[in-house]
Amino acid sequence: MTGRFARVLSLTAVLLTTVACQTGPADAAPAWEPSSGPGAAARHDVVTWGAAADQLGQGTADRGYRLVVHTSTAGSGLRVRVSNAFGDRPLTLDSVYAGLQSQGAALKPGSNRRLTFGGARSVTVPAGATAWSDPLPGNLPAGSNLAVSLHSPDATGPATGHGMAMQTSYITQGDHTAEESAANWTGTTGSWWYLDSVSVRPKNPDTGAVVALGDSITDGWASTSDQNRRWPDYLARRLQKADTEVKGVADEGISGNKVLADGAGQAALNRLDRDVLSQPGLRTVFLFEGVNDIKAHSGVTAAGLIAGYQEIARRAHAAGKCVVASTVGPFEGWPEWDPAGEAVRQQVNQYIRTSGEFDHIADFDRILRSPYDQARMLPFLDGGDHIHPNDKGMQAMADSVDLASLDCDR
Structure with missing residues (x-):
């Protein structure tokens, strides 16, 4: 036909x-x-x-x-x-x-x-x-x-x-x-x-998927319900219009989720195989998580969180998948923010930007932060609680992703 x-x-x-x-x-x-x-x-x-x-x-x-x-x-x-x-x-x-x-x-x-x-x-x-x-x-x-x-x-x-x-x-x-x-x-x-x-069999045999591993920001909190305005939804709509072989998108965010510790769902390290690596047609893992580890005041250090990122990248690469990692967004104004946590966030983001550990990076921190206070979200993009972006913030994040970075091969 x-x-x-x-x-x-x-x-x-x-x-x-x-x-x-x-x-x-x-x-x-x-x-x-x-x-x-x-x-x-x-x-x-x-x-x-x-x-x-x-x-x-x-x-x-x-x-x-x-x-x-x-x-x-x-x-x-x-x-x-x-x-x-x-x-x-x-x-x-x-x-x-x-x-x-x-x-x-x-x-x-x-x-x-x-x-x-x-x-x-x-x-x-x-x-x-x-x-x-x-x-x-x-x-x-x-x-x-x-x-x-x-x-x-x-x-x-x-x-x-x-x-x-x-x-x-x-x-x-x-x-x-x-x-x-x-x-x-x-x-x-x-x-x-x-x-x-849910899976389908695309007509193009080279079609692949990206899976977003994250917390409540990826899960869509503060976006408009019933309108599919989470940042992975905006990304999916971009991909459908783009000249790329990556068309599938799975949103594997859990509100309150952490990289290192179970709590609100199993830790990213513990659910990686089931929620992410098992998805059919997976080509790229998009890692955007860490703010809950930082703000929990549980003694998590930059070195500890970086080790968690390295383990996720190692396992994804061993499975033949690419990894795109994003910097952790600003959250000053959220009740759990403090200077010590902000210092950890800055160290983690510096590592993500410069380590070369990942196939590509996305800089959601740069997209979301205010130019006047880089620890705080730009009010125009703020969902109201100073940690979760609104619909415009979700779209700005998705629009900033280099689509070519998702289409990589290992």
């Missing part, structure tokens, strides 16, 4: 297939997309959305979740990864669907499609494990609001998910995953439950 023909297919036609396709083999290609031929074997999955896994309250039996996520790169063969990373017992999901959001919990008519796992409609994920769905026939455009609906008949114990989604999703009692109407999806949640990654 020609690329021109693929582009002119309507959104519904490309995402949907007939009922016969839904009940056929999970990995069968639709009629309009050949499953063999020149270049077919070279195609590969690339993450189009991701969120860091964390412990998220307690599971509830017979509850359904309709989780709204915003994709980055386009592709066919949609797959979702469900996570029981923090569970202490097996998690059963007996119904999982994927569709396109229309408004609120309502889906675009005809877009809701059942996902299978190893050909089965139900999956049981062992404690501490994850599971990928089978590929779903059809094409998913970039920048889609995808709604993944899932139901567990007997969930209990610690649940896995992402707490601060900055996105409204929906809950219900009972299994209403197949329904496209919002009628039974009357509850809301600001978290993503059990879902931590």
Whole structure:
């Protein structure tokens, strides 16, 4: 099928297939997309959305979740990864669907499609494990609001998910995953439950992804909810328009997260493999973290934090991935700021700028700081608490990234 023909297919036609396709083999290609031929074997999955896994309250039996996520790169063969990373017992999901959001919990008519796992409609994920769905026939455009609906008949114990989604999703009692109407999806949640990654298979076999490893700034705190204005969202929109092979973006920020110590989520060092290096199509790790280590007054030194950065770079490089590291942003005016912490921040930033440890650097400190007080954020970019940028600050950060730096090879 020609690329021109693929582009002119309507959104519904490309995402949907007939009922016969839904009940056929999970990995069968639709009629309009050949499953063999020149270049077919070279195609590969690339993450189009991701969120860091964390412990998220307690599971509830017979509850359904309709989780709204915003994709980055386009592709066919949609797959979702469900996570029981923090569970202490097996998690059963007996119904999982994927569709396109229309408004609120309502889906675009005809877009809701059942996902299978190893050909089965139900999956049981062992404690501490994850599971990928089978590929779903059809094409998913970039920048889609995808709604993944899932139901567990007997969930209990610690649940896995992402707490601060900055996105409204929906809950219900009972299994209403197949329904496209919002009628039974009357509850809301600001978290993503059990879902931590979505991948597609881009048409260009050289397409790759960047994964942002960070804290609440990367997670989007102080950006506008339900508008996809986190800095990785702005970056994803730039990448879609750019002449680059990096198109996928996964946001693996956790509010309050640290490089060295567990607390608000596992430390970056402890979650690197699961949240970052496991993402399909990963080409570049974007490291922007450290302010929580500094402001916690837990005795973290510049040397200790630098050692943490070096370990992340070493492990990413050993996996064949590039690393872009950003300087730590200003935070004078935040209650935990003090001159001693500021001295550590300056030492760390000097190391990031000059060490040569990383493949490339981004200087978010320079973008965010006031020219009149370099320890303080520029008021125009300040979300109000002097540590988290607002929407304009998020965009300024994303706009400052050298896109060519993300397209490196090792």
